[in-house]
Amino acid sequence: MSTYVMGDLHGQFQSLKQCLAKCNFDYNKDTLIQLGDVIDGGGEAFECVEELLKIKNLIALKGNHDDWFLDFIRTGLHPAAWTYGGIDTVKSYASNVGKTPIIKKTRQGYKTSLTSDDIPLSHRHFFESQKLYYIDINNNCFVHAGFNPFQPFHEQPAPIFYWDRILWQTAMNWQTKAKLNSDIEPFGIVTKFNNIFIGHTNTMKWGIDKPLIAANIYNIDTGGSKGGKLTIMDVNRKCFWQSD
8 A cells, every 4th residue: 555646637637547557556545645736727627536536545635726616616606717727627527517618708717608516516525625735644744835834834824725835935945055055054844844745836937847856845746737747756755657
């Protein structure tokens, strides 16, 4: 039995299948910690959720795109008006119910024919059940975006866990200074963790389609929907596999 962590999916179903196959993932015995942003940016959001629901030991975390979609499920209104890749999600879910995804562009974003009633009950439950973060028995922390390293972890407001970039930016700045000065103080966080695994800020911004490590933080959003690849990593061995 192994534990794996996977970065942002963004509707990339074939990449999801590839990664699970390449690491010989066992749907009944292994654990998958998926870091969120399952939807938006690829045309198979529905299929991604369906595949994740087949995994017995799934720990699904909430991403900012998932939170927008949950708002739509609960209210019928999408906070970002289906921008930032949301139209691909509309097409995927509309196709599932045999609906033409009528899309009208407005100054505020998009209006579509998709309604919250078109979302299957199992998918509604999936997005309602996503966790803000997960801390395992080895004190490894898994979170979609990050958190404020200068404040106690458990005192921070919910949205920070799926929106923050302070943690990663701070770690990257520290690492740059550490390369120039070996006497620099160790990277400090108010709440200590063994390792931290994040997504949200894709590594393609540094021209790299492989995981990046800064201090004890592993960034495994390798830009699967941005010209990069989807990554799945063995939490204990730190080896990883990627989509083609």
